[in-house]
Amino acid sequence: MAKNNWEIALKAIEMHENIFIFHHIRPDGDCLGSQFGLRELIRTNYPEKNVFVLGDAVGNFPFFTWDFDTFEKIDKKYFKNSLGVVVDANSSNRIQFAKYITDKNFTHMLRIDHHPVDPDINYDYTWEDANYAAAGEQIAYIAMKAKWKVTTKAAKYVYLAINTDSGRFQFEYVQKRTFEVMAYLHKDNDFKVWDVNFPLSIREPKKVKFNAYVLLNYKEDNKVIYFHVTKKLQKKFKLSTNESSDVGILANIGNCKIWVMFIDQPDGSIRARVRSNGIWINHICEKYKPGGGHEVASGATCYNKNDMKNLLQDLKNEILKHEKS
Numbered sequence: 208m209a210k211n212n213w214e215i216a217l218k219a220i221e222m223h224e225n226i227f228i229f230h231h232i233r234p235d236g237d238c239l240g241s242q243f244g245l246r247e248l249i250r251t252n253y254p255e256k257n258v259f260v261l262g263d264a265v266g267n268f269p270f271f272t273w274d275f276d277t278f279e280k281i282d283k284k285y286f287k288n289s290l291g292v293v294v295d296a297n298s299s300n301r302i303q304f305a306k307y308i309t310d311k312n313f314t315h316m317l318r319i320d321h322h323p324v325d326p327d328i329n330y331d332y333t334w335e336d337a338n339y340a341a342a343g344e345q346i347a348y349i350a351m352k353a354k355w356k357v358t359t360k361a362a363k364y365v366y367l368a369i370n371t372d373s374g375r376f377q378f379e380y381v382q383k384r385t386f387e388v389m390a391y392l393h394k395d396n397d398f399k400v401w402d403v404n405f406p407l408s409i410r411e412p413k414k415v416k417f418n419a420y421v422l423l424n425y426k427e428d429n430k431v432i433y434f435h436v437t438k439k440l441q442k443k444f445k446l447s448t449n450e451s452s453d454v455g456i457l458a459n460i461g462n463c464k465i466w467v468m469f470i471d472q473p474d475g476s477i478r479a480r481v482r483s484n485g486i487w488i489n490h491i492c493e494k495y496k497p498g499g500g501h502e503v504a505s506g507a508t509c510y511n512k513n514d515m516k517n518l519l520q521d522l523k524n525e526i527l528k529h530e531k532s
């Protein structure tokens with residue numbers, strides 16, 4: 208069930224002079240595109256406001272400019288009448304630089320998110336709606352409803368968000384509204400999806416080889432497909448943890464219901480990226496803390512082979528439960 212609507216987000220933005228926008232840890236196209244897209248939209252439509260972006264793109268989407276602000280260099284005068292905005296995220300353990308929020312630097316906090324989560328941060332304003340394909344779709348929706356001017360630059364950021372989180376418009380929540388906001392992103396500017404689609408589509412040879420390896424070596428167990436990206440494999444293919452984590456490689460093979468990519472992390476933990484083509488898996492991921500996410504796209508944390516085995520077993524049991532009902 209949605210919590211509030213776009214109007215509360217607009218009201219919060221309009222009421223504050225200084226705006227600080229945050230993204231989630233392990234940043235993806237949605238949180239980064241939403242963050243920078245919102246910055247551009249506010250700068251264009253409310254030139255009197257000061258907007259800051261905090262975080263780190265960790266090398267993702269290098270064909271975009273990610274000119275973050277440095278919190279320590281921001282004059283304290285901007286904390287007056289300020290609004291902290293969290294896009295595409297919720298709880299403090301999921302937000303990059305959450306400390307700046309939990310230290311209570313900002314007058315008020317706003318969350319614009321499409322995850323169905325009750326966060327540990329006490330937001331003054333929340334627009335949560337899991338029926339949106341991307342947080343970027345929420346940002347574009349605010350722009351459309353508020354009749355904001357959209358520059359080419361803003362459109363590119365917001366489109367990156369929508370494209371990546373909707374799996375190029377193929378996932379379940381993509382709907383008429385998604386295409387309406389896409390049309391709005393093209394209004395009175397030079398934006399063309401190709402300008403983002405082309406750089407997004409370029410594939411690095413080492414990643415292509417890795418994808419081929421995964422496809423030849425994945426395991427299947429009772430409609431659950433999985434693959435473990437060990438440190439050894441990351442070294443063999445010269446890929447970072449981030450570069451070797453594409454769970455989409457395993458999507459929808461044969462009659463599988465759920466697919467999981469386990470990725471060894473530098474700190475010794477194992478990140479599990481879990482996807483499903485219908486059965487809800489977020490409540491299962493929540494058991495493997497920290498874990499959770501969307502109904503059919505979630506993450507979990509394992510610490511050893513036993514955790515991995517248990518998570519796979521829980522997922523298999525969930526499939527059995529659904530097949531019986």
Ligand code: AMP
Binds near residue numbers: 322497500505
């Ligand atoms: P990912 O596999 O990292 O793309 O995550 C899929 C979805 O699950 C995203 O919406 C994340 O925000 C969410 N998610 C991933 N890992 C976690 C976690 N450890 N705790 C809570 N939510 C997560």
